[in-house]
Amino acid sequence: MEEPLVQISAEPAPAAPVEGRRFYIETFGCQMNVHDSEKVAGVLMARGYRPVAEPEDADLIFYNTCSIREKAAQKVFSRLGQFRKAGAGKSSNKIFAVLGCVAQQEGEEIFERAPHVSLVCGSASYPKLPELLEQLENGSRRVMGLSLRTEDCFETELTRRDNRFRAYLTIIEGCDKRCSFCVVPATRGPERSRPSGKILEECRRLVDEGFTEIQLLGQTVNSYRDPSPARLSFAELLVRVGEIRGLRRVRFTTSHPRDFTPDIVQALDACPTLCDHVHLPVQSGSNAVLRRMARGYTREEYLEKIDCIRAAKRAISISTDIIVGFCGETVDDFEQTLALLDRVGYDQVFSFKYSPRPKTAAGGWVDSVPEEEKGRRLVSLQERQRQIQILRNQACVGKEYEVLVEAYQPKLGQAVGRTTSNRIINFPGRPEWVGTYMNVRVTSAGPNSLVGERADNAEADAPPASRLRVAAQG
Numbered sequence: 001m002e003e004p005l006v007q008i009s010a011e012p013a014p015a016a017p018v019e020g021r022r023f024y025i026e027t028f029g030c031q032m033n034v035h036d037s038e039k040v041a042g043v044l045m046a047r048g049y050r051p052v053a054e055p056e057d058a059d060l061i062f063y064n065t066c067s068i069r070e071k072a073a074q075k076v077f078s079r080l081g082q083f084r085k086a087g088a089g090k091s092s093n094k095i096f097a098v099l100g101c102v103a104q105q106e107g108e109e110i111f112e113r114a115p116h117v118s119l120v121c122g123s124a125s126y127p128k129l130p131e132l133l134e135q136l137e138n139g140s141r142r143v144m145g146l147s148l149r150t151e152d153c154f155e156t157e158l159t160r161r162d163n164r165f166r167a168y169l170t171i172i173e174g175c176d177k178r179c180s181f182c183v184v185p186a187t188r189g190p191e192r193s194r195p196s197g198k199i200l201e202e203c204r205r206l207v208d209e210g211f212t213e214i215q216l217l218g219q220t221v222n223s224y225r226d227p228s229p230a231r232l233s234f235a236e237l238l239v240r241v242g243e244i245r246g247l248r249r250v251r252f253t254t255s256h257p258r259d260f261t262p263d264i265v266q267a268l269d270a271c272p273t274l275c276d277h278v279h280l281p282v283q284s285g286s287n288a289v290l291r292r293m294a295r296g297y298t299r300e301e302y303l304e305k306i307d308c309i310r311a312a313k314r315a316i317s318i319s320t321d322i323i324v325g326f327c328g329e330t331v332d333d334f335e336q337t338l339a340l341l342d343r344v345g346y347d348q349v350f351s352f353k354y355s356p357r358p359k360t361a362a363g364g365w366v367d368s369v370p371e372e373e374k375g376r377r378l379v380s381l382q383e384r385q386r387q388i389q390i391l392r393n394q395a396c397v398g399k400e401y402e403v404l405v406e407a408y409q410p411k412l413g414q415a416v417g418r419t420t421s422n423r424i425i426n427f428p429g430r431p432e433w434v435g436t437y438m439n440v441r442v443t444s445a446g447p448n449s450l451v452g453e454r455a456d457n458a459e460a461d462a463p464p465a466s467r468l469r470v471a472a473q474g
C-alpha cells in the first residue's frame, strides 16, 4: 500500500448550499469517457452546479479516469497528489470525486490512497449519480457507486456536449468479449444496448439543435443488439440514423472484427452520410497471439473482413489498434504483425506496448517481453506504418475533398478540416469557418496530415456554404 497522499480529515465535508457551487471535470482516456463526462456535467448543471475551467476555482473536482494501461491509471493519483502539493487538499473545502475505470478498478482503496476523495463511482453506476450527489450534499464524507450488476445505460436528457457540431451518442455500454489483456469488461460491466427508438429520437433532436455529425459510441459498437421489439440490426440502425434529414456525417466506433458483418459494408454503400472510415482493431497479426488474446478471430478471418471493406463501392479508409509485446510474443509473431500492416494498408494505426492489468486473464501470466524490447518493437512498427501513411497520403495530392472545419489555429492562420475518411487537412482559413463544410484541394502530404487550399470558387469573405445553427448549450 502506498503512503496516503494527504492527511485524513476527521471532519465531515461541509454541506454548502448547492446553488452556485462550481465544478471542474478532467477527463482521461477514450471518447466514451469524454462523452460520459458530458453527461455527468449535464446532471450536475441540472442540480445548480456551474462548470469552471480551472480546478482552483471549483468546489467539486471530478476526475473521470482511464485504466486501460498502467500509465493512464497512474495519472489520476499524480493529479490528486499535485493538489496536495499545492496545499489545496487538506485545508480547503474542496470535494474530490474519482469516476470511471480507475474508480471501478480500485474501489474503496482510493479512499485509502487519497483520503481527501469523497466520491468514487464507476461508469456502470452513473445512473445513480443524482442519488450519490445528494448524499454528498447532505454531508456524507465517503460515497461509493461500484456495482457492476446493472441492466441500465446511463441515459440523460441533460448531456452538456462540448462540441457544437459533432455529437457523441452512446448506443451500447460495457463489453462481454473478455479479451485476455483488457480491463474494460471489469471496469464498465456487461454489454447493454439502448433501444433503437430512443437512439433515433435523440439523433433527430441533435440534428434539430444544429449538430451535423453524430458519432455512435460503444466499446464494441457493432455488437449492438436492439432490446426493443423493432430488433434493428446494427447495420439497419446505421442506415436509419444516416437517413435523418439534415445530418451530414455519421461515424461509429469501435467495431469489433468478430461482429463486423458484410451488411455493415452494404449499409456504407447504401447510405452516403455514413463516413468513409472504419476503425477495426486487429491487435496482432499472429494467430498464436490472437488466440492467447482471446480475440475470437484468426488473421485470415480478419483479412476477409478487410477484403469485404475494400470491395465497397467507395474507398473506405481503415484504421486499427495494435498491441506489441503481449505475453509470449516472439520475433516471428511480431514480424507477422509488420507483414499485416503491408497487407492491409491502414490509414492510421494506434499502437501500444502491452501493459499487464489487474482483473484480466493475462494479468496473471508472465509478461515475457522485456520493456526495452517492447519499446524497440513499437518504434519499428510505427516506422513501418509511417512509410505506409506517407504513400497513402501522397496519393491524395491534387484531389479535392469535402471537410468539416473542426478548428482554427490563429498563430498559423490555418483552418483544420477533417475529411469523411478521417484525414486531417490544414489550409489557410478563417476562425468563422469552424463548424462549416467546404471543399479543399490537397497540395502536399505528410505522414499524419495533409496540406491544402480551399477549392470552392467562393470569394474569400463570402459566407460559407453551410453555416451551422449553433446549438443552445446550457
Ligand code: SAH
Residues within 6 Å of the ligand: 068, 069, 181, 182, 183, 184, 218, 219, 220, 254, 255, 256, 281, 283, 321, 322, 323, 352, 353, 354, 355, 356, 357
Ligand atoms: N473496445 C476496443 C478497445 C478498447 S481499448 C476493441 O474492441 O478493441 C483501446 C485499445 O487499447 C485496444 O484496442 C488495445 O489496442 C489497447 N489496449 C487495451 N488493453 C491494453 C493493455 N493491457 N495494454 C496495452 N494496450 C491495451
Ligand code: F3S
Residues within 6 Å of the ligand: 175, 176, 177, 178, 179, 182, 183, 184, 185, 219, 220, 256
Ligand atoms: Fe476490451 Fe476486447 Fe472488449 S479489447 S473492450 S475486452 S472487445
